[in-house]
Amino acid sequence: MDHIKRHVFVCINQRQPGHPMGCCQSKGSIDLIQALGEAVTTSELAANTAVAGATCLGPCTLGPNVVVYPEGVWYQGVKKEDIPEIVEEHLTNGNPVERLRLKMPGPID
Numbered sequence: 001m002d003h004i005k006r007h008v009f010v011c012i013n014q015r016q017p018g019h020p021m022g023c024c025q026s027k028g029s030i031d032l033i034q035a036l037g038e039a040v041t042t043s044e045l046a047a048n049t050a051v052a053g054a055t056c057l058g059p060c061t062l063g064p065n066v067v068v069y070p071e072g073v074w075y076q077g078v079k080k081e082d083i084p085e086i087v088e089e090h091l092t093n094g095n096p097v098e099r100l101r102l103k104m105p106g107p108i109d
């Protein structure tokens with residue numbers, strides 16, 4: 001797997017309806033990971049970018065959350081409509097999408 005340059009993890013954690021922490025899956029993260037996976041696998045990124053689902057990443061109330069390594073860039077509140085921008089600006093051009101970056105101190109600090 002040394003050809004993989006980036007890993008993108010999408011939280012697909014699911015909790016019971018009504019749980020006070022909520023969960024990313026109830027906010028559309030399955031659609032998100034499917035759209036992201038399709039965008040990556042149908043582009044030149046397929047050769048060096050991996051997309052995977054993750055269990056809870058931590059900041060549940062801000063989800064759906066996504067983290068990109070090796071940069072350690074966290075995104076919050078990501079919507080399916082944001083995928084083309086993340087793919088183009090970050091995964092292709094190397095520029096994180098500032099408007100979507102996680103805005104609270106958390107596990108990245």
Ligand code: FES
Nearest residue numbers: 011024056057060
């Ligand atoms: S459920 Fe997604 S970050 Fe916790």
